């Protein structure tokens with residue numbers, strides 16, 4: 001953010017530290033925030049149909065974990081979570097959509113890897129969901145470990161991290177897996193549920209989602225315990241807009257920090273009215289004006305929390321034990337509860 005840093009740097013040289021801090025912000029909005037504001041709408045790329053992450057409900061309203069991240073960003077930057085246009089994107093379409101400027105934000109079960117960040121003109125923001133790649137098999141197959149997959153056929157979708165991870169896993173474990181890869185998601189699902197493959201490989205959350213949506217009571221499916229690869233999922237943005245990258249990143253960290261400090265959708269207004277705790281005041285928008293540093297309103301994070309609740313509330317609403325997916329928090333617990341979510345501090 002050269003334009004943001006420039007002014008304080010010059011002033012620091014003149015020794016006017018306090019003045020510099022007072023003047024630090026609002027920064028230049030950055031092209032994406034400017035475009036989103038001018039349009040009055042955030043254009044968010046999501047999955048076409050992945051129950052729990054992004055799927056239209058009976059009324060045609062998009063619902064899910066990835067959708068709530070779009071809503072939280074829209075609430076933080078526009079003050080209105082309804083001002084989102086959703087663009088359903090398949091695995092092969094997603095990066096082109098972001099590179100071409102067709103979407104402002106890609107919030108779509110996308111794994112962050114070095115190659116993806118360094119070679120595609122894109123940036124990761126933050127890990128929103130710690131996933132792992134695994135296998136699903138029909139319960140009747142009696143396969144309960146990847147050791148029993150030798151020479152078996154595995155269904156996967158092309159243009160995903162899944163394909164290469166699977167090849168490496170097969171080689172490392174001498175499994176001689178045969179891969180049946182399809183470009184189209186529906187084709188993979190149809191092939192697997194019609195019994196054309198012995199196993200389905202993908203991110204564990206996706207396998208749980210597919211099982212919840214497509215398996216029948218008479219045809220049960222189990223997830224094998226072994227882990228094929230780490231799959232850290234998170235929103236991506238275009239390169240070259242540091243302000244926008246920072247906004248999306250800090251909305252995610254803010255939602256995680258809100259959980260850590262006990263700020264929920266239900267107690268937000270009460271904490272805004274009465275909390276004297278500086279960390280809580282920063283989150284609910286009554287303390288230091290951190291929104292200004294991001295080019296946003298003082299209550300940017302409160303607007304997001306009012307809309308979606310904190311990170312834990314989003315997780316439980318769409319993916320948790322009381323949902324069709326029934327996922328445990330596991331790796332997605334907070335750092336002080338045995339998990340990996342350690343938000344950089346909102347201060």
Ligand SMILES: N[C@@H](CCC(=O)N[C@@H](CS)C(=O)NCC(=O)O)C(=O)O
Pocket residue numbers: 047048049050089090091092109110111112157159160161162184185202203206231233
């Ligand atoms: N996290 C992996 C996999 C993401 C992915 O696209 N998974 C597929 C298979 S479950 C999917 O969601 N497909 C939906 C579609 O293409 O419409 C990645 O980033 O490559």
